[in-house]
Amino acid sequence: MKKIVTRFAPSPTGYIHIGNVRSAIYPYLLARQNGGIMILRIEDTDRGRYVEGATELIEDTLNWLGLEWDEGPIVGGPSEPYFQSERKEIYHAWAKKLIESGRAYADPTPPEKIDEYRKECNEKKIPFLYRNFRPENPPEWKPGIPLRFKSEPKEYFWTDEVMGEMHAGPEVLDDIILIKKDGYPTYNFAHIVDDAEMGVTHVMRGVEYLSSTPNYLALYEALNLDRPKLVSLPHILAPTGNKKLGKRDGAKSATEYRDDGVLPEAMLNYLACLGWNDGTEQEIYTKDELIKNFSLDRIQNSGARYDETKLLWMNGQWIRRIFDEQGVDALYEKTSGFWPGTAANFDDEYKKKVLSIIYDRLKVLSDLRSMTSYFFEVPRLDLDMLKNNKFLKKLSESELEDLMKKTIAKFSALSEWDADSLQGALNELLEETSKKPAELFSLIRIALSFAPFSPALNLTLEVLGREVSLSRLNSVARAI
RNA sequence: GGUCUCGUAGUAUAACGGUUAGUACAUCGGGUUUUCAUCCCGACAACGCGGGUUCGACUCCCGCCGAGAUCACCA
Numbered sequence: 001m002k003k004i005v006t007r008f009a010p011s012p013t014g015y016i017h018i019g020n021v022r023s024a025i026y027p028y029l030l031a032r033q034n035g036g037i038m039i040l041r042i043e044d045t046d047r048g049r050y051v052e053g054a055t056e057l058i059e060d061t062l063n064w065l066g067l068e069w070d071e072g073p074i075v076g077g078p079s080e081p082y083f084q085s086e087r088k089e090i091y092h093a094w095a096k097k098l099i100e101s102g103r104a105y106a107d108p109t110p111p112e113k114i115d116e117y118r119k120e121c122n123e124k125k126i127p128f129l130y131r132n133f134r135p136e137n138p139p140e141w142k143p144g145i146p147l148r149f150k151s152e153p154k155e156y157f158w159t160d161e162v163m164g165e166m167h168a169g170p171e172v173l174d175d176i177i178l179i180k181k182d183g184y185p186t187y188n189f190a191h192i193v194d195d196a197e198m199g200v201t202h203v204m205r206g207v208e209y210l211s212s213t214p215n216y217l218a219l220y221e222a223l224n225l226d227r228p229k230l231v232s233l234p235h236i237l238a239p240t241g242n243k244k245l246g247k248r249d250g251a252k253s254a255t256e257y258r259d260d261g262v263l264p265e266a267m268l269n270y271l272a273c274l275g276w277n278d279g280t281e282q283e284i285y286t287k288d289e290l291i292k293n294f295s296l297d298r299i300q301n302s303g304a305r306y307d308e309t310k311l312l313w314m315n316g317q318w319i320r321r322i323f324d325e326q327g328v329d330a331l332y333e334k335t336s337g338f339w340p341g342t343a344a345n346f347d348d349e350y351k352k353k354v355l356s357i358i359y360d361r362l363k364v365l366s367d368l369r370s371m372t373s374y375f376f377e378v379p380r381l382d383l384d385m386l387k388n389n390k391f392l393k394k395l396s397e398s399e400l401e402d403l404m405k406k407t408i409a410k411f412s413a414l415s416e417w418d419a420d421s422l423q424g425a426l427n428e429l430l431e432e433t434s435k436k437p438a439e440l441f442s443l444i445r446i447a448l449s450f451a452p453f454s455p456a457l458n459l460t461l462e463v464l465g466r467e468v469s470l471s472r473l474n475s476v477a478r479a480i
Numbered sequence: 481g482g483u484c485u486c487g488u489a490g491u492a493u494a495a496c497g498g499u500u501a502g503u504a505c506a507u508c509g510g511g512u513u514u515u516c517a518u519c520c521c522g523a524c525a526a527c528g529c530g531g532g533u534u535c536g537a538c539u540c541c542c543g544c545c546g547a548g549a550u551c552a553c554c555a
Binding site: 009010011013043045046048049107111114122125126127128129146148163166167168169171172174176177179180181182184186187188190191205206207208209210211212213232234235237239242243244273274275277279280281283300301302303304305306307309310313314316320358359360361362363371389391426427430436437438439440441442443444445446449451452453454455456457 | 481482483484485486487491492493494495502503504505506513514515516517518519547548549550551552553554555
């Protein structure tokens with residue numbers, strides 16, 4: 001059996017947003033699953049839309065997600081170069097084959113004239129096909145003149161691995177431009193040549209190319225090439241409306257999610273399962289599991305709506321999974337850059353302790369910034385927050401003061417400052433004061449953190465330490 | 481307009497032609513000594529419409545409706 005070769009072929013026109021990332025994931029999974037080759041090819045033939053640095057952004061995104069490529073920029077490969085802009089001679093050589101076989105012609109018709117033809121057809125309400133307007137005596141092809149394919153109207157049948165059996169009549173076949181007047185090839189021509197030269201066996205791309213497929217089939221035929229397997233990937237839809245997700249809908253780049261503290265594991269998991277599933281009820285997949293279970297025939301053939309809420313849920317699942325299965329160190333490594341600024345003054349051990357008691361509350365790693373500040377700095381004393389608390393507002397000031405005093409006395413008398421001893425002390429306080437947990441615990445919790453929420457009290461106290469805890473309780477007691 | 485594709489709860493999806501149409505997210509309710517979250521339990525909620533074929537249709541066929549894609553010297 002022929003070795004499977006897939007490719008991801010983006011255009012460096014800016015960041016790749018998450019809607020496009022999936023077109024990198026599926027080829028990757030298919031290649032890895034079959035011990036095949038994944039190629040990264042940069043389709044930069046449109047010099048007008050080229051954006052400086054976009055290639056690096058693409059590489060960055062793939063690296064982050066762990067989608068390593070076997071051939072392409074940086075790593076090289078037998079079909080170098082992997083930038084289309086550097087492959088002009090190759091396209092021209094293939095173009096000459098078509099000219100020689102009479103399947104391509106130079107087209108000197110000015111664009112305005114073509115517009116006129118098009119308008120004419122629109123007015124007559126007939127389909128515009130350029131092959132009906134071929135120039136009479138095309139000149140010899142030379143730089144500065146576009147080269148067109150000479151199409152032959154006929155019927156095509158093919159199989160799309162996702163969409164199934166396909167068929168199209170002659171009315172969609174036309175004389176598409178192969179080489180633009182600037183000498184660069186169009187996508188339509190370049191990708192055919194490259195895929196052939198690079199031995200690509202599976203062409204995976206968005207469904208928007210489905211309509212042009214017959215023209216590609218004509219090209220394969222004219223160039224005497226075997227057809228690769230064609231795989232149309234349905235669109236990812238924007239959160240609202242029915243349009244495909246795009247930058248205009250505020251589609252973020254994958255790296256923006258990275259900067260918010262979304263784990264690559266979660267991103268890969270979510271995107272891979274958007275429009276694909278293996279038929280089981282599994283939701284969380286590692287990369288290896290995705291590679292093992294992936295199959296083309298279970299790709300959905302309708303568009304799937306992008307749902308950030310589910311992505312964030314999945315990210316929370318991954319955060320917990322990494323902590324539970326690999327331990328605090330594994331998760332801690334990923335949190336660099338997500339801590340509050342004041343955390344810089346504390347050592348790793350302390351931050352790991354904080355992480356161990358807060359991790360199950362995180363949806364994204366950047367939540368650390370807002371959720372843990374009171375572990376690194378004295379919170380601003382906010383008596384209103386204390387007194388307006390729904391449990392505490394029933395208590396008088398003297399009661400609050402009394403409770404604070406008893407709490408401080410109890411904690412001061414503790415010989416051991418660990419979670420179990422602290423829990424014991426808290427339980428004793430409940431009995432001695434005959435208060436409800438909601439009252440006593442809310443008081444202590446708020447006095448320590450002045451945060452809307454925090455981890456279990458005994459754990460918070462343990463991590464904060466005896467000195468800090470008592471000092472905070474004392475200053476609140478004084479303020480009441 | 482021509483051509484093509486798609487159509488199960490709000491969302492993502494599952495279901496040899498025979499199931500009370502399953503699961504997850506979201507939403508709502510409840511439980512785990514405070515809060516927020518995790519975790520657990522529960523509730524709500526779907527086969528676009530109409531014809532066939534069949535003992536029986538979400539599943540096969542046809543029509544309709546709805547949504548999308550494409551008709552560039554962009555990819």
